[in-house]
Amino acid sequence: xxxxxxxxxxxxxxxxxxxxxxxxxxxxxxxxxxxxxxxxxxxxxxxxxxxxxxxxxxxxxxxxxxxxxxxxxxxxxxxxxxxxxxxxxxxxxxxxxxxxxxxxxxxxxxxxxxxxxxxxxxxxxxxxxxxxxxxxxxxxxxxxxxxxxxxxxxxxxxxxxxxxxxxxxxxxxxxxxxxxxxxxxxxxxxxxxxxxxxxxxxxxxxxxxxxxxxxxxxxxxxxxxxxxxxxxxxxxxxxxxxxxxxxxxxxxxxxxxxxxxxxxxxxxxxxxxxxxxxxxxxxxxxxxxxxxxxxxxxxxxxxxxxxxxxxxxxxxxxxxxxxxxxxxxxxxxxxxxxxxxxxxxxxxxxxxxxxxxxxxxxxxxxx
Amino acid sequence: xxxxxxxxxxxxxxxxxxxxxxxxxxxxxxxxxxxxxxxxxxxxxxxxxxxxxxxxxxxxxxxxxxxxxxxxxxxxxxxxxxxxxxxxxxxxxxxxxxxxxxxxxxxxxxxxxxxxxxxxxxxxx
Numbered sequence: 001x002x003x004x005x006x007x008x009x010x011x012x013x014x015x016x017x018x019x020x021x022x023x024x025x026x027x028x029x030x031x032x033x034x035x036x037x038x039x040x041x042x043x044x045x046x047x048x049x050x051x052x053x054x055x056x057x058x059x060x061x062x063x064x065x066x067x068x069x070x071x072x073x074x075x076x077x078x079x080x081x082x083x084x085x086x087x088x089x090x091x092x093x094x095x096x097x098x099x100x101x102x103x104x105x106x107x108x109x110x111x112x113x114x115x116x117x118x119x120x121x122x123x124x125x126x127x128x129x130x131x132x133x134x135x136x137x138x139x140x141x142x143x144x145x146x147x148x149x150x151x152x153x154x155x156x157x158x159x160x161x162x163x164x165x166x167x168x169x170x171x172x173x174x175x176x177x178x179x180x181x182x183x184x185x186x187x188x189x190x191x192x193x194x195x196x197x198x199x200x201x202x203x204x205x206x207x208x209x210x211x212x213x214x215x216x217x218x219x220x221x222x223x224x225x226x227x228x229x230x231x232x233x234x235x236x237x238x239x240x241x242x243x244x245x246x247x248x249x250x251x252x253x254x255x256x257x258x259x260x261x262x263x264x265x266x267x268x269x270x271x272x273x274x275x276x277x278x279x280x281x282x283x284x285x286x287x288x289x290x291x292x293x294x295x296x297x298x299x300x301x302x303x304x305x306x307x308x309x310x311x312x313x314x315x316x317x318x319x320x321x322x323x324x325x326x327x328x329x330x331x332x333x334x335x336x337x338x339x340x341x342x343x344x345x346x347x348x349x350x351x352x353x354x355x356x357x358x359x360x361x362x363x364x365x366x367x
Numbered sequence: 368x369x370x371x372x373x374x375x376x377x378x379x380x381x382x383x384x385x386x387x388x389x390x391x392x393x394x395x396x397x398x399x400x401x402x403x404x405x406x407x408x409x410x411x412x413x414x415x416x417x418x419x420x421x422x423x424x425x426x427x428x429x430x431x432x433x434x435x436x437x438x439x440x441x442x443x444x445x446x447x448x449x450x451x452x453x454x455x456x457x458x459x460x461x462x463x464x465x466x467x468x469x470x471x472x473x474x475x476x477x478x479x480x481x482x483x484x485x486x487x488x489x490x491x492x
Binding site for chain 2: 029033226230292294296316323
């Protein structure tokens, strides 16, 4: 049974092109199209329905121990009101999912990928320890993203809290028009932005309209999943299922900074320590086409006629106007500046490995 | 929008006949389905192609679609404007957004194509 988010009727009204994605009927684009939507977010502000994402609540006296065991980042570093990007790994170091961990006063809130909700819940549940409860609240949670340089101005109009004081990867509990919401300064676009979570689904359409109304003076527009993907790829943010999966580990995926080996034991630690000691065999690298050609997932990567890897994500970059992609390449070829070729329909197209991100003008407030 | 004076295929190409030469492009319906077209790989002039062969490859931001040769023929001209302005296929699919012209090998084959009414029915218009 394909699910609908509380904003489905709004997407219909806005004439979105709706596709099945991760078990939901989601808007991939609205009538102006992906390139227009992408530019809207880069230049001013856009709003996203992200209600397909999964949310879990972890409670109990041993909640911290449980999350230290099941995620690779150090959850003990989190203050109340702070958010952390992390990965969950299998014992062999392969990635279960990437996620956000929110530390609230008496519980932790996890935000996981829509396509992995059931898998993640089952995996977390199978590793549950005494004194911890795990609740999947995905179906009761709506999520609106507001992203772009003007996002603070838009969201500020909806509440009295001083948002200039809300730091990157931090959150507050507040209200929009009397409806309680959790608001975090987070996003997946490379721009400054906010994510608004709430459970009053009966008021979902009203809250959407409130945000749209607040954004009117900045000509806010709805943004579909298509532009969400091109925006995240321009930053080289990983996408589960493309850039990372159960057969990749955080070290080769460029997520070494997320793994805290010194925090104590966690699932996958032994395997990842071995990877670290033996040096990674391949690495996820960002590359830019030198000229024509658009890389797509599964295209082969060559160097001097020798196959060295495979494309995982690829698109025409709306900001750069050229094909960009990511791919795993053998470690001998992972340095930025390395010349590679992408095989596209039996022809070789030159490309160059770069340092991330592709798009360097983003307004995201990292620290 | 479907133009009355053209022929169509079930794979959403349009064909305009001018004596022995046919012009081919994609329909308004197809360009809408694809979204922003960002790259077109054009065929080479003098290529001899059979019905069903890949004539061109069109890339949208999120999709790659092949454009098929509707009938047998030899490519005589390609729309090189698309190299720098593939968005013409979005903004003007029936005119400036044409893809290629080819010399028709056998006019008998034209009978297998759809007329405007049949194509409208196909796309539910």
